[in-house]
Amino acid sequence: MDTRTDIHRPSAIIPSDYQYVAIWTMNIQGIGDCEFIRQERKIAKAHMDRTKGEVRHYSHGSCGICGNVQAIYLVLFYHEKSNEYIVVGVDCAQKLEMEADFEGMTRFKKLCADAREQVAGKRKAIALLSDAGLIDAWEVYTTPWPVHTADCKSAGQNQYGDDNGIEFKCVCGLDERVREHDQYEERTIRDIVGKLIKYGNISDAQKVFVGKLLGNIVRRPIIKAQRAAEHEAAGPVPVGRVIISGTVTYTKEVERPVYGFSRYDRGSGYETVTKLIIRLDNGSKIYGSRFANLEKGDRVTFKATVKVSPTDTKFGFYSRPTTDVMSAADKKFVKTVAWG
Secondary structure (H helix, E strand, C coil), X not given: CCCCCCCXXXXXXXXXXXXXXXXXXXXXXXXXXXXXXXXXXXXHHHHHHHHCCEECCCCXXXXXXXXXXXXXXXXXXXXXXXXXXXXXXXXXXXXCCCHHHHCHHHHHHHHHHHHHHHHHXXXXXXXXXXXXXXXXXXXXXXXXXXXXXXXXXXXXXXXXXCCCCCCCCCCCCHHHHHHHHCCHHHHHHHHHHHHHHHHCCCCXXXXXXXXXXXXXXHHHHHHHHHHHHHHHHCCCCCCEEEEEEEEEEEEEEEEEEECCCCCCCXXXXXXXXEEEEEEECCCCEEEEECCCCCCCCCEEEEEXXXXXXXXXXXXXXXXXXXXXXXXXXXXXXXXXXXXX
């Protein structure tokens, strides 16, 4: 038997010098375990890419400390002093109290169980969605989050740019693809399917709702074309203190800070206010705070101060709205008739 002289031999081990990195191998029982290990290997690879260290095998067995050849659960540790990695059996890691970073076998077993439950939940979700004619929702759920393309200079760039601090502008349209991926319909479907996988059930009302969301996704290009045509046909936003008529097409609740005696004193925090988008008779749209208890679909004639958007002459912002739109002459006539 060879006598070990390396720094990782059992007699020389200093547990505090070893940093837990990831699960290295385990008893694979299903596709869920495979996916779990794949993710752990990604974590290990990223760590190695940063340190440029290598995995060393000084023993003749699976475990890098005791040399056990039958160890089926192995953990990867990093030794900074030697810039080396070793794979260690779970039993050795626990006996040597290396679990300060590892968190022990309990966490490891839980991760394995969670992986298996995730696979079982996905299988059931696919079956339920298929039976309901909603399998397209699974495609929405499994569509990966957009990333930079390989030829985009922004790919792999951190928040400070490259190693020299130089930032590269994205040329692959990532922001637009993220907006498309994370629209209301897709975001809601992913949330419902995710809960279906977790809890194993979906209500009849949710099935109807998911079907409606999928329909909206299918019709989205048609709706987009219609809105583009409406925008093209619209006239410019009237500017100044004007009397205008239109229909409320959109309502939204937003939060804004509550100020005290000055605009620098936020006082008690935030308040919720309702905003409206009103489509005017010439097709242009204006945005502002709700007034006169208006709701979506209501038609209104009012006076307001309107400013045009700096980026779109067919969209503007209104302020100081009032429904008292009689002219001075009309008011004088009414007063004369009423009082003689």
